[in-house]
Amino acid sequence: MATDRRNEDCLDFGDVKRTRSTNLAQLTKLYKELEKNLISYENVEHAKQLYSKLCERFEQFKLAHLQCLDLCTQSEVIANLEVNYERCHENFVEFRDRFSQYIASEKSHEEEIPEESDTVSIDSSLSSRSSFLS
Numbered sequence: 001m002a003t004d005r006r007n008e009d010c011l012d013f014g015d016v017k018r019t020r021s022t023n024l025a026q027l028t029k030l031y032k033e034l035e036k037n038l039i040s041y042e043n044v045e046h047a048k049q050l051y052s053k054l055c056e057r058f059e060q061f062k063l064a065h066l067q068c069l070d071l072c073t074q075s076e077v078i079a080n081l082e083v084n085y086e087r088c089h090e091n092f093v094e095f096r097d098r099f100s101q102y103i104a105s106e107k108s109h110e111e112e113i114p115e116e117s118d119t120v121s122i123d124s125s126l127s128s129r130s131s132f133l134s
Contacts, residue, residue, distance in 0.1 A: 013071040020064035023057055024088065030054045031095065038098070041106045051099050058092050 030053055037047040065085050072078050 013068065016064055016067045016071055020061060020068050023061035023064055026057050027054065027061055027088070027092075030057060031091075034095075034099070038102050044103075044106050047099075047102070054092075054095075058088075061088065 030050060034047060034050045034054060037043050037050060062085075065081065068081055069078060072081065
């Protein structure tokens with residue numbers, strides 16, 4: 001009976017570890033997609049949606065990581081999981097900072113671009129002047 005329980009724990013750990021790995025792979029995919037979107041400000045709303053998904057996925061990854069730690073009985077595996085998690089967390093924090101800078105610079109970029117109505121009024125006044133000068 002004790003052997004059956006250990007096998008169940010191993011299966012549970014294996015399932016949770018697979019979930020953790022899947023979440024990590026999805027994080028990588030989202031990072032790559034976000035990187036492509038941070039090149040310009042054309043898709044800011046899409047980038048915000050991807051970033052929201054990234055945050056959710058990181059929370060799922062963290063939960064699976066904590067479940068792995070709870071179920072794992074091998075200290076060397078736990079140590080490897082912790083090192084991997086710390087790197088993932090550092091990457092997430094660095095990316096979060098970069099995304100915040102992107103949003104802040106997008107807002108200042110937005111302020112520098114004249115609104116369409118401003119452009120129309122500038123065009124109107126220029127054409128009025130050129131008509132007046134002719």
